[in-house]
Amino acid sequence: MKPFHAARWVGCALLALTTCSAIAQNGSASEMTPAATSSSSAKAMRAANRELQKKVRQALIHTKGLNASGIAVRASNGAVTLQGWVPEQSQVALAMQAANGVPGVTSVICHLTVRPVGQ
Numbered sequence: 001m002k003p004f005h006a007a008r009w010v011g012c013a014l015l016a017l018t019t020c021s022a023i024a025q026n027g028s029a030s031e032m033t034p035a036a037t038s039s040s041s042a043k044a045m046r047a048a049n050r051e052l053q054k055k056v057r058q059a060l061i062h063t064k065g066l067n068a069s070g071i072a073v074r075a076s077n078g079a080v081t082l083q084g085w086v087p088e089q090s091q092v093a094l095a096m097q098a099a100n101g102v103p104g105v106t107s108v109i110c111h112l113t114v115r116p117v118g119q
Contacts, residue, residue: 052075055103071084080108082108
């Protein structure tokens with residue numbers, strides 16, 4: 001092979017490699033977009049869960065006849081879990097009713113126990 005043809009061939013090969021590298025980089029950048037979207041949607045879901053927890057907690061606090069000081073609230077995609085204790089059995093139903101009345105709540109799981117005051 002003549003030196004001129006060899007240099008030309010090497011130049012074409014380098015150009016091809018550079019082009020392939022650029023295409024591969026652009027391809028991976030577009031692949032990251034769904035991950036970023038997934039991450040932002042996960043953040044939005046966590047924020048929505050925290051907001052629902054807050055609304056349920058406020059509903060419990062403002063429910064007449066309910067001592068909500070021993071109740072913890074967790075929310076996940078509309079499903080709310082109540083954990084902790086109340087001083088009387090009748091307050092379990094009050095807590096469930098209050099949580100069910102909050103917009104966005106799709107179900108309530110109750111893990112409340114009755115613990116009389118002073119125990």
